[in-house]
Amino acid sequence: MHWSDLASFLKTTAEQLHIPAGFCTVTQAHRTLFSCACGADKDALEKSRGASYWIYSATKPICAAAAMQMVEAGIFRLDEPVGRYLPEYANLRVYDAQKASHPVSDPLLIEHLLTMQGGFDYDLRPPAVQKLLQQKNAAADTIHIAAAFAEKPLQFEPGTHFRYSLCLDVLGAVMEAASGIRLGRWMREKLFLPLGMLHTGFSPNEKAPPLAPQFRQQPDGSIRRTDPENFCRLTPLYESGGGGLCSTMDDYVRFADAMACGGRSREGVKILSQRSIDLMRQNRLAEPSLADFRRRYTRPGYGYGLGVRTSLGDGTAQSRGVFGWDGAAGAHILHAGDVDARIGQPSTHRGSFRWSISSRFWIWRSSTTMSLISWMRCSIGRWMNRACFLTDFMDLNPLNQ
Helix, strand or coil, X not given: CCHHHHHHHHHHHHHHCCCCCEEEEEEECCEEXXXXXXXXXXXHHHHHCCCEEECHHHHHHHHHHHHHHHHHCCCCCCCCEHHHCCHHHCCCEEECCCCCEEECCCCCEXXXXXXXXXXXXXXXXXXXXXXXXXXXXXXXXXXXXHHHHXXXXXXXXXXXXXXXXXXXXXXXXXXXXXXXXXXXXXXXXXXXXXXXXXXXXXXXXXXCCCECCEEEECCCCCEEEECCCCCCCCCCCCCCCCCCCEEEHHHHHHHHHHHHCCCECCCCCECCCHHHHHHHCCCCCCCCHHHHHXXXXXXXXXXXXXXXXXXXXXXXXXXXXXEEEECCCCEEEEECEECCCCCCCCCCCCCCCCCEECCEEEEEEECCCHHHHHHHHHHHXXXXXXXXXXXXXXXXXXXXX
């Protein structure tokens, strides 16, 4: 494959699918190998260059990495109960088959949050949160809102099933309570500043580029521009670990680059150990949670690790240990590399795993729809096997993520 072939493929695809704007970058070992801008809307393409954008659920890998930093610092352990840090979670209730609630049999653990086995749904505004917002309005912060989430009974016993949900939002509150530091401040001091991510945070800062235009495909097939507001931002003080970050293409490249290079930035700053990255991409789901995951995403060959999807390497997907996640506005991050044969085996313990991760990754960012995103992911994935692949499609179907 030649880079000119890839550029031609991307430009032709953007025109055929009427993608307003898209950007692709391929980087290896901290070096940019390829960069391309394309799109069917010249105005959108120009306004999107270097712009900020809400990354929605692409926040989750960053939050998971920050959580693993806290594990490394001894602030908490993955097997600790959430109720140790958030008292409202010490006496959770769970629905039974008849929708009657009763106390949970086993405590909710921090690892359950990272593996989406906490028993939550994705209702950001249950009655308790609506009441809280009426009482406190803009003063409701991350811990206040997470406490309100606890008033609603869980959908299942913790650790028994997989369900994509508010788990990472609750995790963000745990991180604040355990460390005594606001989630955004921890990320800024421990991740963003060390990596040079100067335009990433839970709200666009004054020096950040303007927000990129976003679009939604209409029922008649036309594509219309929409307001780029983040539905996860319940209040200015609520920092959603599941979907609240605003970033830029260049900034997210820096995060992906570090994760692809053993947790080390291009300037040589270490943000996370290789062991923690290994643990993140080890499949943590056993049955029936693994079956839940596959029904939800209809992707054979994948499981779920700590805040990321991971390939099991069974021949139906990418190589074992390929990991990443997506976002509601089309954000997509994918890292790949060779892994130890033990990676991908369901496990409830934390072990030591060795593998070599490729330091190559992709960046692709555009305005499109969820169906087009899936097609583009599959197509681009065929071009670059064994790559670390980050995409951000400016899709406007947030509830899908």
